[in-house]
Amino acid sequence: MSTQTSTIEELAAREYKWGFVTDIDAESVPPGLNEDIIRLISAKKQEPEFMLEWRLRAYRHWLTMKEPTWANVHYPPIDYQSIVYYSAPKSKKERPKSLDEVDPELLKTYEKLGIPLRERELLAGVAVDAVFDSVSVATTFKEKLGELGIIFCSFSEAVREHPELVRKYLGSVVPYTDNFFATLNSAVFSDGSFCYIPKGVRCPMELSTYFRINAQNTGQFERTLIIADEGAYVSYLEGCTAPMRDSNQLHAAVVELVALDNAQIKYSTVQNWYPGDKEGKGGIYNFVTKRGKCAGVNSKISWTQVETGSAITWKYPSCLLLGENSVGEFYSVALTNHYQQADTGTKMIHIGRNTRSTIVSKGISAGHGQNTYRGMVKIQKSAAGARNYSQCDSLLLGDKCGAHTFPYLEVKNTSSQVEHEASTSKIGEDQIFYCRQRGLSTEDAVGMIVNGFCKEVFRELPMEFAVEAQKLLGVSLEGSVG
Amino acid sequence: MLEIRNLHARVKEKEILKGIDLTVRTGEVHAIMGPNGSGKSTLAQVLAGRDTYVVTDGSVVFDGKNLLEMSPEDRARDGVFMAFQYPVEIPGVSNLYFLKAALNQIRKSRGLPELDAMDFLNVVKERMKLMDMDQALLNRPVNAGFSGGEKKRNEIFQMAVLEPRLAILDETDSGLDIDALKIVSRGVNALRSPERSMILVTHYQRLLNYIQPDFVHVLSEGKIVRSGGKELALEVEERGYAGLEWETADAR
Numbered sequence: 151m152s153t154q155t156s157t158i159e160e161l162a163a164r165e166y167k168w169g170f171v172t173d174i175d176a177e178s179v180p181p182g183l184n185e186d187i188i189r190l191i192s193a194k195k196q197e198p199e200f201m202l203e204w205r206l207r208a209y210r211h212w213l214t215m216k217e218p219t220w221a222n223v224h225y226p227p228i229d230y231q232s233i234v235y236y237s238a239p240k241s242k243k244e245r246p247k248s249l250d251e252v253d254p255e256l257l258k259t260y261e262k263l264g265i266p267l268r269e270r271e272l273l274a275g276v277a278v279d280a281v282f283d284s285v286s287v288a289t290t291f292k293e294k295l296g297e298l299g300i301i302f303c304s305f306s307e308a309v310r311e312h313p314e315l316v317r318k319y320l321g322s323v324v325p326y327t328d329n330f331f332a333t334l335n336s337a338v339f340s341d342g343s344f345c346y347i348p349k350g351v352r353c354p355m356e357l358s359t360y361f362r363i364n365a366q367n368t369g370q371f372e373r374t375l376i377i378a379d380e381g382a383y384v385s386y387l388e389g390c391t392a393p394m395r396d397s398n399q400l401h402a403a404v405v406e407l408v409a410l411d412n413a414q415i416k417y418s419t420v421q422n423w424y425p426g427d428k429e430g431k432g433g434i435y436n437f438v439t440k441r442g443k444c445a446g447v448n449s450k451i452s453w454t455q456v457e458t459g460s461a462i463t464w465k466y467p468s469c470l471l472l473g474e475n476s477v478g479e480f481y482s483v484a485l486t487n488h489y490q491q492a493d494t495g496t497k498m499i500h501i502g503r504n505t506r507s508t509i510v511s512k513g514i515s516a517g518h519g520q521n522t523y524r525g526m527v528k529i530q531k532s533a534a535g536a537r538n539y540s541q542c543d544s545l546l547l548g549d550k551c552g553a554h555t556f557p558y559l560e561v562k563n564t565s566s567q568v569e570h571e572a573s574t575s576k577i578g579e580d581q582i583f584y585c586r587q588r589g590l591s592t593e594d595a596v597g598m599i600v601n602g603f604c605k606e607v608f609r610e611l612p613m614e615f616a617v618e619a620q621k622l623l624g625v626s627l628e629g630s631v632g
Numbered sequence: 633m634l635e636i637r638n639l640h641a642r643v644k645e646k647e648i649l650k651g652i653d654l655t656v657r658t659g660e661v662h663a664i665m666g667p668n669g670s671g672k673s674t675l676a677q678v679l680a681g682r683d684t685y686v687v688t689d690g691s692v693v694f695d696g697k698n699l700l701e702m703s704p705e706d707r708a709r710d711g712v713f714m715a716f717q718y719p720v721e722i723p724g725v726s727n728l729y730f731l732k733a734a735l736n737q738i739r740k741s742r743g744l745p746e747l748d749a750m751d752f753l754n755v756v757k758e759r760m761k762l763m764d765m766d767q768a769l770l771n772r773p774v775n776a777g778f779s780g781g782e783k784k785r786n787e788i789f790q791m792a793v794l795e796p797r798l799a800i801l802d803e804t805d806s807g808l809d810i811d812a813l814k815i816v817s818r819g820v821n822a823l824r825s826p827e828r829s830m831i832l833v834t835h836y837q838r839l840l841n842y843i844q845p846d847f848v849h850v851l852s853e854g855k856i857v858r859s860g861g862k863e864l865a866l867e868v869e870e871r872g873y874a875g876l877e878w879e880t881a882d883a884r
């Protein structure tokens with residue numbers, strides 16, 4: 151989302167966010183959660199009966215659940231009855247009227263990332279009027295994808311237009327009973343992306359939420375479902391590098407990926423939600439459930455993520471490796487600065503024979519940031535010949551931050567191989583001085599060392615995303631050393 | 633070019649430099665010798681701007697500017713280079729990438745255009761030959777896993793690429809085998825020029841056989857206790873520091 155990729159398309163898509171719900175803007179849904187609210191959400195979205203039933207089942211189950219406390223993150227209790235679950239966008243009155251009303255620190259960051267003025271307003275949620283011709287851009291993409299039989303639309307649209315696919319795959323990877331936040335999401339999800347790649351089709355472009363016109367207003371309970379049919383390939387990009395502001399503090403998204411025989415899904419995320427100010431006030435709580443199912447033989451799912459935002463991140467993109475010879479990968483950079491907390495990692499569940507998984511996790515902590523890696527590798531009895539390689543490195547900047555590593559390992563098949571490597575290092579004052587003696591500023595030195603540390607992960611990102619991610623880390627770490 | 637007057641510096645509570653006076657003019661090569669712990673590295677680091685060392689008195693003027701007020705990177709950009717006695721390892725950052733970033737920063741600060749990858753490689757290739765550097769070493773992370781000698785050679789290689797105006801070499805000769813010593817000396821000599829000054833910190837006369845200094849100073853307990861021509865180095869070699877008759881420092 152820096153200048154390089156700030157295309158008209160993405161601007162257009164974002165503008166649309168503010169245009170699309172005008173018809174319901176007047177409607178005021180009271181805060182709180184009960185069956186009536188869920189019925190209302192479903193009705194508003196003109197959902198078929200099965201969808202409402204599913205939401206209600208999830209809701210009833212949620213009532214029996216307790217919020218998890220095992221993660222190494224700390225936050226005041228969330229009052230679920232004070233949340234407005236119908237995610238109508240903020241009316242113009244509630245939003246800042248100009249950039250003058252926005253946190254100056256945030257504005258500085260936009261400037262450093264080189265985001266055009268116009269976009270800064272949008273990102274900061276300033277009430278501006280739409281001026282872009284968004285419709286034509288979206289149509290061009292849709293036509294191109296449509297020719298190949300690829301379905302790429304908002305989740306709501308998919309529920310209406312492709313109910314058979316939604317019905318078949320929704321909850322097939324993350325069941326509505328899965329965990330507290332995923333269950334809540336299942337009951338009240340607002341919108342998200344849906345993507346289906348038919349048999350043997352290689353999606354010719356990186357699919358990005360930027361290009362999607364309908365589902366911009368995904369709100370705090372986003373739902374994404376991606377299905378790669380036999381022999382299909384898709385690379386999907388989520389998020390953007392610019393810090394996004396949102397007045398909803400709690401975000402509980404669910405992402406489900408399904409890869410059938412010989413299919414491959416590459417899912418890349420750059421997450422940079424507003425982390426709060428330097429004291430940690432006002433940031434987003436990001437509690438996400440992401441899981442992929444390698445259902446078919448020789449299928450492959452790769453998660454690559456760069457997490458720099460949010461006050462609290464709770465996130466474990468995982469892979470269920472069912473198909474024989476299927477492959478799961480997880481490449482992650484998680485950065486915490488100031489008072490940010492991240493508890494993230496992955497689960498690789500080996501079920502099929504000769505399944506393989508790779509985990510590369512890079513945690514960077516600065517300021518008072520707390521970074522926890524939590525990973526589970528589970529090799530079931532059926533997974534003969536399974537292999538896992540995990541590498542888990544932490545980098546500390548300063549001495550007030552923390553890095554914690556919790557690898558869990560469960561091996562039930564003796565023919566499998568599991569390797570784990572871990573390291574913790576610190577950016578030393580002597581390293582910084584060495585760089586400065588060669589003419590580099592402290593910030594450049596830190597950026598260079600951090601980027602070197604993350605190289606293995608950045609390599610997995612699509613090119614333009616990688617460039618942005620590097621820049622982003624630099625900006626996120628400013629002032630953290632020296 | 634460089635005027636050090638009455639320089640005092642301490643680390644924590646300990647005073648290490650106790651009044652250094654030294655003048656280095658453009659094009660001159662000065663050797664500084666002295667026993668372990670006498671403050672040679674401290675002097676080098678103070679000149680490079682390391683903030684572990686606190687300057688308590690005195691002044692350092694470089695090209696008419698108050699060097700002590702400048703940040704380490706500004707000093708580097710103005711042409712002060714220090715070859716470290718103990719070069720630092722930077723895992724994950726390739727040697728070449730590091731050097732390119734450094735060179736371009738320095739160029740930028742002088743209003744010169746940045747070099748692209750091609751131009752940079754052309755600059756580097758020539759210097760690689762001069763220093764007999766292995767390409768593989770350049771692609772590896774900065775100093776990571778380098779042998780002691782490789783690190784030292786890498787320092788001089790960096791100097792050759794960055795082309796400083798004042799080079800301070802802190803015991804670049806220690807830990808080098810005889811072939812490496814010749815190569816390093818060749819590199820240093822190739823960079824000797826009427827526009828460039830050098831301060832060589834060394835324990836051994838050996839280096840000075842290859843690099844002929846214009847002046848030799850002996851540092852002891854934080855002070856320059858003797859200064860002279862290159863014959864002073866021979867005297868040190870012969871009689872040891874203890875055997876030298878200390879004279880009042882008469883640094884130029």
Ligand SMILES: Nc1ncnc2c1ncn2[C@@H]1O[C@H](COP(=O)(O)OP(=O)(O)OP(=O)(O)O)[C@@H](O)[C@H]1O
Pocket residue numbers: 643644646648666667668669670671672673674675684717
């Ligand atoms: N960071 C530091 N903390 C404590 N003492 C220090 C520090 N740096 C230097 N010193 C002390 O200052 C004195 C001078 O050290 P310096 O490294 O300048 O000596 P030197 O002349 O370079 O010695 P050598 O020939 O062994 O390299 C020594 O006694 C050393 O222990």
Ligand SMILES: [Mg+2]
Pocket residue numbers: 672673674717802803
């Ligand atoms: Mg020394």
